[in-house]
Amino acid sequence: MGSTTGFLDVIRIENPFRAEEARLGDFEDLHMPNPPKVRHEQASRCMNCGVPFCQSDFGCPLHNLIPEWNDLLYRGQEQEALRRLLRTAPFPEFTGHVCPALCEKACNLENDATTNKDNELYLIETGFAKGWIQPRIPVARTGKRVAVVGSGPSGLAAADLLNQLGHEVTVIEKADRPGGLLMYGIPNMKLPKGIVERRIRLMEAEGIRFELNTEAKAEELLDYDAVLLCGGARKPRSLNVEHMDAQGVMFAVDFLTAATKAVLKGAASEASAEGKHVIVVGGGDTGNDCVGTALRQGCVSVTQLEMMPAPPVDRTANNPWPEWPRILRTDYGQMEAIYRQGSDPRIYETTVKQILTDETGRINGLETVKLQRTPEGRFEQVPDSEQTLPCELLLIAAGFVGCEEKTLSSFDLKADGRGRLLPEDGSHHLGGKIYSAGDMRNGQSLVVRALADGRAAAKEIDQEINFL
Template identity: 75%
Template sequence: MGKATGFLEYARVENPYREELVRLRDFEELHTSQPAEVRQCQTARCMDCGVPFCQSDFGCPLHNLIPEWNDLLYRGQEREALNRLLMTAPFPEFTGRVCPALCEKACNLADDGVTNRDNELYLIETGLEKGWIRPRIPLARTRKRVAVVGSGPSGLAAADWLNQAGHAVTVIDRADRPGGLLMYGIPNMKLPKAIVDRRIRLMEAEGISFLLNTSAGPDLLEAYDAVLLCCGSRRPRSLNVPHQDAGGVHFAVDYLTAATRAVLSGSVSALSAHGKHVVVVGGGDTGNDCVGTALRQGCRSVTQLEMMPKAPDRRTAGNPWPEWPRVLRTDYGQLEASAVQGRDPRIYETTVQTIQTDSQNRITALQTVRLQRQTDGKLQPVQGSGQTLPCDLLLIAAGFIGCEAETLEHFSLSADSRGRLLPPDGSHHLGDSLFTAGDMHSGQSLVVRALADGRAAAREIHGFLKAEKNVF
């Protein structure tokens, strides 16, 4: 333990956000970093608990050795701390920016947990700046070739692991840039795309090939010794109301993809919110990303509809530490909307009843309705609660219902009732030389879970290949 009394002496200090009205002028990174002195105080807060819940199943899915690298960082042994982090964390520059930090909520300091995410980001960025991160080229190569389909976090983590084990890895993606939702989904202000590109360049230097603009087909099973499908959970949930095909109605990921393309090319988005009344259906993280993006594009107003009631401010008795706290969270986009509009954009227990259109089938307004939970748990519309909201751009961020039918058909696979490819034994093995990982395997989740799942699948594939003849 770095400093026995650190948690008593120093308050938790997070990397600050840039001021709302300033950061809304661009798509640059939301957070600013802090100097080494601040990091030392923050790591001094780690108590090196006998049972470190932060790295247990309640905390980090990668089981990062958090107390160990916090202690090394506190002692100024930055390089050793980084090496300890890299033992379990493949891409801390991603998780250090977008992870909801499950570890911090499982910390024994409870709501005042150690700033592990900021500490991890400091370590990797320091390592990159000081040239400690170099391409790790495997000393020996096997004769085995693995195709990883999908270059999201699960595919990248698996490719990294398998390449280090000596296999020849090709990552195949139908998109024009690698990264999956890290590239086209999570907005640039949360995860700058230059950070994703930097990691891809490093992986290429380590010997991994990327084949883009290419859809995967069953021919891969002939050409490679193993195939890993990491195609995500990309089927969006729709609203099931008439006129969803109207002009100005889009799914969140399509809208966010167009926004990122525009940022990368320095042009105006094909689906820009500029001058429009925007309504986002879905009060979650994806919806929040739409709010932040619409504000940056200069929307006239933005409203977010959430079906569920407002969450409590504090944990309830049924949701004790170290569980993830199901409490009200106000994310960057919602803070920005409040700063601009003088009100939180969220309207709770409300959904879309009808979409109104003009003679050219373009959306003009929405009829909303309030919902009330019945004794059987179902949400029912409240009679007479309808309201009209002006709307020229409706963004549907209502979640995802599983992997895409086309990919399943290509590989003669069928998903379970929740749209996942989850073998009954919980493994990643779909039969023969075919495997799966990430959101496609376990359903829409988080970057850190996709990374952990990609690494777990890679270990299974390695075992499968080792059992074959002619490995070396």
């Protein structure tokens, strides 16, 4: 530990957001980087704790060696710090942009935590800029072949490790570009797509094959030594109301996919919010991404409905440190809505009662109703609390209920009651040559958990096929 008083001498400084006015005018990165000097100073705030909760199960799922690379960064040994980071983190440029940084919430400095996320982004971007990141081509090949179905973070992490272990890896992806939700889901301003494409090019140079626009079919994968299913948990939760098929009613990921395709083409989105009153159902992260995207597309207004009550401002007694704090957060999209509209777009304890349509079958309004909890914990509608809101675009961001049926039936598999392909023994092995990882195995989660699970599955497959 270089600086014993760093956390006392230096205040926490995060990478700043670009001003709302500027960032609402484009889909470019939300943040600006800080200069190297600031990052070195920030790294000095890491206390090299006796028990580093940041890398424990409460913190980073990849168990990144955070105190070690923060110390190296503080000392200016950037290349060595990056090497230490890459021992456990396959793609720090993804997590450096989108991770909610469980490690920072578990940091002993709590609200004043070390800026691990910004530090990791600085290290990997410095590595790319200085040419330290070069294709790592395995010196020997095992002759074993593995198919990875799905190119989201879990599939990419598994493909990366399996390739480094010498196996021949083919990634099969039904979309036209690789990346899963990193490409089509998470918006460009949160994760610029050039960053995803840069990594894919590197992986190709390292020997991994990507077959795009290809829906995996079990009978076409019989020749492989192992098949890892990383198809995600992409089946959206619907609403139990009439007119869900009305024009102008969309699931969030479809809307966000169209938005990213438009950004990549430099064209207007086929499902643009421009000139519309937009209502987003779901107060979570996906809903927030819809809010930010709708504002950039030029919506007239955006409102976010959430059936749960607003979370507390501070931790409650049953949610102590180092657990993830279940508190009220105002994310970038909500901040932008407050800036543009003058008030928080979120309305709590409210749901959709009726979708209103015009004579052509297009949505033109929404009837909402307030909800309250019964003593048994069920939700019930509050009598006479209905309200009608103008709405020409309704985005459903109410969560996900598991993996898609098409992949299940193609591989003759059955998901559990929560829509997951989670083997009962806790492994990744579904039987025969078939394995699962990421959201498909665990349910919709986080990029960093998908990366960790992809790597765990790769290790399991490696152990198995080396004995074939």
